[in-house]
Amino acid sequence: MDSARKNHLEARANILKALAHPSRLYIVEELQQGERCVCDFAEQIGADISTISKHLSVLKQAGIVADEKRGNQVFYRLRVPCILNFFGCVESVLEEQAKQHSALLSR
């Protein structure tokens, strides 16, 4: 495998890694409805604000969200709306999992 391909795979893996956490998925889902400030998430996700902030920074670092400071609040929005479709496929993996498990059970 050449090093360009390696770099590309690594770049993709980093994006998936950034999405691969329940709180961060929640954030992305919420942002599909429109922009939110950090405080909005703090209530909904039961975690320390500093933890939420770090999750947001992971998503920002990965290029998935953008932030904008207005007054003393910071608003986040999705940079990449297609993330939504993306999940249709994840759902179909979940369905496959279900099939797999019921097949195992019925043996």
Add this chain to the structure above:
Amino acid sequence: MDSARKNHLEARANILKALAHPSRLYIVEELQQGERCVCDFAEQIGADISTISKHLSVLKQAGIVADEKRGNQVFYRLRVPCILNFFGCVESVLEEQAKQHSALLSR
């Protein structure tokens, strides 16, 4: 957030986590061309066979691939072909990243 939603987010996050590794992404890309045996990957990815085998088991556990033993080889195939489309979006995140970086540079 109710516990059903939490479970669902966790299930999705687990699938993304399973995909979020360069070698595993490589495997998924290869499998889009058709089934492969473990030995095929061993050559292409420069890692110990036991490492490859563990990556495959992560993908299998997540419901992304299925395996079948034939003779003394084990063949893997994608359970969920849509994983492919999925990556179109990941690419667009990469493009956003590029924009972001060039914007920063031109400041």
Add this chain to the structure above:
DNA sequence: TGGCTATTTGGCAATATTGCCAAATAGCCA
């Protein structure tokens, strides 16, 4: 300026992931 709110950053302990080596397992063939 001082005090308040919102958010980020630093540091750290607990936990999870990765990748290797060695050993186990399973099928094939002589």
Add this chain to the structure above:
DNA sequence: TGGCTATTTGGCAATATTGCCAAATAGCCA
């Protein structure tokens, strides 16, 4: 059966991720 090939599993050290607390930062308003 014994030896071979292909693959998986166990174990472990190195590394990465997570989530908290405390402290820093930035904007607002009196």
